[in-house]
Amino acid sequence: MAQRIDVKDLNIYYGDFRAVADVEMSVEPRSVTAFIGPSGCGKSTFLRTLNRMHEVIPGARVEGRVEIDGVDLYAPDVDPVAVRRQIGMVFQRPNPFPTMSIADNVLAGVRLNNRRISKGDAQDLVEQSLRGANLWNEVKDRLDRPGSGLSGGQQQRLCIARAIAVKPQVLLMDEPCSALDPISTLAIEDLISELKADYTIVIVTHNMQQAARVSDRTAFFNLAGQGQPGKLVEVDDTSVIFSAPREQATEDYISGRFG
Amino acid sequence: MTATTSPAPAGTDPGGPPESAGSRPPRRSLRGPRRAGRPVERGASRVFRWTATGAGALILVVLAAVAVFLVVKAMPALTASSGELVDSVSFMRNSSSLADYVGPLVFGTVLAAVLALVLAVPVAIAIALFISHYAPRRLASGLGYVVDLLAAVPSVVYGLWGAMVLAPLVQPLWSWLGSTLGWIPLFGGTVSPTGRVILTVGVVLAVMILPIITAVSREVFLQTPRLYEEAALALGATRWEMIRMTVLPFGRSGVVSAAMLGLGRALGETMAVLMILSQGFLYSFLLLAAGQQQTIAANIAAQFPEASDMGMSVLIATGLALFVITLVVNMSARAIVARRKDFSGAN
Amino acid sequence: MAATPRPTAVSPTSPSSSAVIDPAKDLATLLRQVDPRRRRTDRVMRGVITGAFALAMLPLLSVAWTVVSHGVERFDLYFLSHSMRGVYGGIDAGGIYHAIVGTVEITLFATLISVPIGLLTAIYLVEYGRGPLARAVTFFVDVMTGIPSIVAGLFAYALFAVILGPGIRMGVVGSVALSVLMIPVVVRSSEEMLRLVPNELREAALALGVPRWLVVIKVVLRTAVAGIVTGVMIAVARVIGETAPLLITVGVADSINFNLFEGRMMTLPVYVYRQFQQGLIPCSADDASCIATITYDRAWAAALTLILLVMLLNLVARLVTRFFAPKTIS
Numbered sequence: 005m006a007q008r009i010d011v012k013d014l015n016i017y018y019g020d021f022r023a024v025a026d027v028e029m030s031v032e033p034r035s036v037t038a039f040i041g042p043s044g045c046g047k048s049t050f051l052r053t054l055n056r057m058h059e060v061i062p063g064a065r066v067e068g069r070v071e072i073d074g075v076d077l078y079a080p081d082v083d084p085v086a087v088r089r090q091i092g093m094v095f096q097r098p099n100p101f102p103t104m105s106i107a108d109n110v111l112a113g114v115r116l117n118n119r120r121i122s123k124g125d126a127q128d129l130v131e132q133s134l135r136g137a138n139l140w141n142e143v144k145d146r147l148d149r150p151g152s153g154l155s156g157g158q159q160q161r162l163c164i165a166r167a168i169a170v171k172p173q174v175l176l177m178d179e180p181c182s183a184l185d186p187i188s189t190l191a192i193e194d195l196i197s198e199l200k201a202d203y204t205i206v207i208v209t210h211n212m213q214q215a216a217r218v219s220d221r222t223a224f225f226n227l228a229g230q231g232q233p234g235k236l237v238e239v240d241d242t243s244v245i246f247s248a249p250r251e252q253a254t255e256d257y258i259s260g261r262f263g
Numbered sequence: 264m265t266a267t268t269s270p271a272p273a274g275t276d277p278g279g280p281p282e283s284a285g286s287r288p289p290r291r292s293l294r295g296p297r298r299a300g301r302p303v304e305r306g307a308s309r310v311f312r313w314t315a316t317g318a319g320a321l322i323l324v325v326l327a328a329v330a331v332f333l334v335v336k337a338m339p340a341l342t343a344s345s346g347e348l349v350d351s352v353s354f355m356r357n358s359s360s361l362a363d364y365v366g367p368l369v370f371g372t373v374l375a376a377v378l379a380l381v382l383a384v385p386v387a388i389a390i391a392l393f394i395s396h397y398a399p400r401r402l403a404s405g406l407g408y409v410v411d412l413l414a415a416v417p418s419v420v421y422g423l424w425g426a427m428v429l430a431p432l433v434q435p436l437w438s439w440l441g442s443t444l445g446w447i448p449l450f451g452g453t454v455s456p457t458g459r460v461i462l463t464v465g466v467v468l469a470v471m472i473l474p475i476i477t478a479v480s481r482e483v484f485l486q487t488p489r490l491y492e493e494a495a496l497a498l499g500a501t502r503w504e505m506i507r508m509t510v511l512p513f514g515r516s517g518v519v520s521a522a523m524l525g526l527g528r529a530l531g532e533t534m535a536v537l538m539i540l541s542q543g544f545l546y547s548f549l550l551l552a553a554g555q556q557q558t559i560a561a562n563i564a565a566q567f568p569e570a571s572d573m574g575m576s577v578l579i580a581t582g583l584a585l586f587v588i589t590l591v592v593n594m595s596a597r598a599i600v601a602r603r604k605d606f607s608g609a610n
Numbered sequence: 611m612a613a614t615p616r617p618t619a620v621s622p623t624s625p626s627s628s629a630v631i632d633p634a635k636d637l638a639t640l641l642r643q644v645d646p647r648r649r650r651t652d653r654v655m656r657g658v659i660t661g662a663f664a665l666a667m668l669p670l671l672s673v674a675w676t677v678v679s680h681g682v683e684r685f686d687l688y689f690l691s692h693s694m695r696g697v698y699g700g701i702d703a704g705g706i707y708h709a710i711v712g713t714v715e716i717t718l719f720a721t722l723i724s725v726p727i728g729l730l731t732a733i734y735l736v737e738y739g740r741g742p743l744a745r746a747v748t749f750f751v752d753v754m755t756g757i758p759s760i761v762a763g764l765f766a767y768a769l770f771a772v773i774l775g776p777g778i779r780m781g782v783v784g785s786v787a788l789s790v791l792m793i794p795v796v797v798r799s800s801e802e803m804l805r806l807v808p809n810e811l812r813e814a815a816l817a818l819g820v821p822r823w824l825v826v827i828k829v830v831l832r833t834a835v836a837g838i839v840t841g842v843m844i845a846v847a848r849v850i851g852e853t854a855p856l857l858i859t860v861g862v863a864d865s866i867n868f869n870l871f872e873g874r875m876m877t878l879p880v881y882v883y884r885q886f887q888q889g890l891i892p893c894s895a896d897d898a899s900c901i902a903t904i905t906y907d908r909a910w911a912a913a914l915t916l917i918l919l920v921m922l923l924n925l926v927a928r929l930v931t932r933f934f935a936p937k938t939i940s
Contacts, residue, residue, distance in 0.1 A: 060496055063400075072641075081642050085501050116504055307821065312823070315733045318729075320747075322731055328765070329757070329762075333768055335772060336767075389658060397660065406663070417917070419851065422886070423886055477666075503656070563760050579768060582761050597749075597752050
């Protein structure tokens with residue numbers, strides 16, 4: 005179920021502006037890879053190119069290759085809708101559909117492909133996904149209530165349940181805890197460690213402690229300067245990045261000298 | 264809302280050198296405290312305030328006057344006995360009482376407006392979606408302007424166009440409808456050979472109310488939080504599925520109130536009905552037959568120039584009925600908009 | 611690799627629903643195919659939505675085309691500079707001069723009534739308005755927006771009939787009817803423009819010791835003037851085509867009447883309706899100078915004049931915004 009991602013010579017543009025330049029890296033299957041770096045360095049932008057969400061912004065485009073298990077996501081015959089179906093995403097702010105119940109939120113993605121899912125199967129899938137997101141025990145009595153009634157942390161776990169309900173190959177998380185309190189953050193971090201048994205996970209985070217806690221590998225992005233594109237400085241095992249990084253910029257950032 | 268970020272010194276001293284502009288902020292803050300204890304306004308300021316307030320109050324007076332004068336002039340008709348009315352008002356010959364006269368008119372008014380609404384709402388929603396979610400960003404505002412042009416055409420021109428161009432054009436279509444779907448009561452009866460029937464009126468009214476429904480729907484569709492649109496897309500939704508999952512549920516109340524505003528317009532529209540419809544005074548659902556229905560507004564315009572004193576009073580009474588109907592429709596539209604505002608404010 | 615059964619740390623139920631993806635298929639296929647039915651729906655809806663836009667353009671183009679092509683025939687200097695006085699039957703004569711006079715005078719007078727009231731109300735709402743009165747004004751301006759034009763006509767008629775006696779028909783009654791329709795539009799657009807004036811500007815002027823009313827007139831109004839003028843012109847463009855209220859308050863006339871306060875007047879929209887209503891002229895076959903369709907030809911030409919007038923107003927309004935708007939740093 006989990007796949008390796010290879011990024012080759014990737015350049016990302018907003019119109020004429022090059023936001024991220026020349027990224028070359030691999031993401032290992034069944035592991036957690038964290039992207040860190042100062043604000044505006046393009047780590048979120050880069051994350052969004054991994055499931056072709058970048059291109060929904062008008063004027064945004066990508067040059068280069070993103071290969072998942074050897075298939076280029078940007079090949080002309082690849083369908084962006086199918087790509088997003090296989091590579092799930094969790095956003096910075098929890099965004100369960102407020103017009104749907106908790107159960108319908110979990111099933112939202114599944115219903116797109118399988119309109120006539122039987123009631124029993126649907127119930128099983130809701131339970132399985134909510135258990136997978138460590139949310140089942142908290143919401144099992146109010147599955148038909150709107151998802152917007154949950155706390156922020158619960159909403160975010162609901163979003164994770166919604167993402168894993170369609171059984172994607174990869175899970176992308178864009179600062180999933182930045183809008184949450186410390187306890188909810190802890191719950192999500194625990195969940196991430198459990199999920200990596202099944203999924204390839206890529207997480208963008210502002211919080212270096214979080215990167216150190218949850219990730220196996222860490223990629224550091226940096227800006228060359230104002231108006232310059234963001235660049236991938238280095239990527240290595242998390243332990244290496246946080247103890248003995250190769251680049252001076254990484255060490256400066258890790259030790260809190262800027263950013 | 265737009266880029267009015269710069270408090271350009273347009274009003275104060277446009278010719279002033281940039282250095283003086285730079286020195287202004289500290290001066291302002293020095294004088295700030297004194298203004299805090301501002302005394303009661305005196306002289307011209309006071310007069311000006313009361314003039315402005317008076318103008319606002321005048322609006323209320325005008326609206327009250329509309330109601331009062333209409334009631335005053337409708338009084339003779341409302342209080343006269345049925346026999347008296349039928350005898351003295353030439354166009355009431357076939358009615359037994361005022362209610363009997365107004366009834367079919369209200370029916371015709373609502374029927375024409377509802378027809379217009381049924382035809383206009385789906386198209387308006389589609390156009391609004393096209394502008395908000397399909398058309399390239401750069402084209403969108405231009406396209407919105409083109410739709411607004413439809414609202415700039417005077418209603419008398421629509422009437423002329425509807426009677427001279429559209430009615431002959433759609434007549435064959437109506438004939439075909441009548442012959443193939445005649446078993447549906449709506450399309451029964453003898454199909455008019457001129458095409459000047461209520462369905463044609465409905466089409467023209469639909470064109471006329473399209474811009475307002477489109478404009479309001481477009482605004483609410485554009486307000487759909489990007490957050491949810493992206494959530495749907497990231498789940499692997501196609502563009503249409505994303506619209507169905509997020510944009511439409513979010514915009515529902517806005518679209519309802521837009522439709523109500525359009526309904527209000529269609530109810531009061533006069534010239535297009537007057538010039539196109541072959542009138543009748545029946546409670547008739549026959550959409551393709553001539554001489555079946557008439558609307559309040561068109562009836563007033565048709566009868567008023569020739570009416571006797573009591574006749575005018577009767578017509579004003581029907582106008583009062585129209586006023587009340589549109590008032591109710593418009594106020595419920597506003598109420599829905601207001602409720603929606605509360606809802607989105609809480610988010 | 612894709613086919614490896616996933617070790618589930620969660621519920622042991624193995625739902626058949628998870629066979630949404632056939633694990634036998636490899637990833638390359640999965641990335642290339644979306645359920646053909648879903649893709650078809652998406653395409654169909656895109657077609658329907660684009661088609662609806664095209665559909666709405668049809669009446670616009672048809673109206674524009676027919677009005678121009680039919681109207682241009684009689685649209686000339688003679689038509690613009692002659693009235694209908696002494697014109698009868700199918701003779702090749704008659705114009706809209708009297709209607710233009712009526713439309714311009716009645717609309718101008720309506721503007722004269724509406725702009726002070728509308729603008730002052732907007733100033734009240736933006737600069738002073740709070741509490742129940744402001745809420746009531748806002749609400750009733752909304753209500754006024756929805757008054758059907760024919761009801762506005764009835765109101766103006768009733769107002770003058772109560773004061774001056776029944777059967778009254780004169781230009782000023784029409785102006786009052788139009789101003790009932792115009793005031794809410796002027797209030798709304800002016801209010802919007804005044805709210806766009808940044809608060810710092812007001813505070814800066816007040817801090818200089820300028821009295822409040824001068825601040826409003828010299829600073830706020832001067833900054834917003836372009837937008838207000840635009841709004842007024844759009845409002846004029848909206849009421850200049852109103853037919854029904856003028857038909858019942860001002861009536862119809864064939865001769866030129868410059869006096870707003872006495873007698874019937876002709877107006878352009880009513881002229882269009884009047885000519886249309888007279889229908890085909892029954893011409894005898896041997897009368898070569900008789901034009902059977904003369905009334906329709908006049909109606910189209912007058913409609914063309916009216917549309918040109920409305921478009922001109924809209925265009926000028928846009929130009930005013932473009933050239934006289936306060937400069938902002940973008």
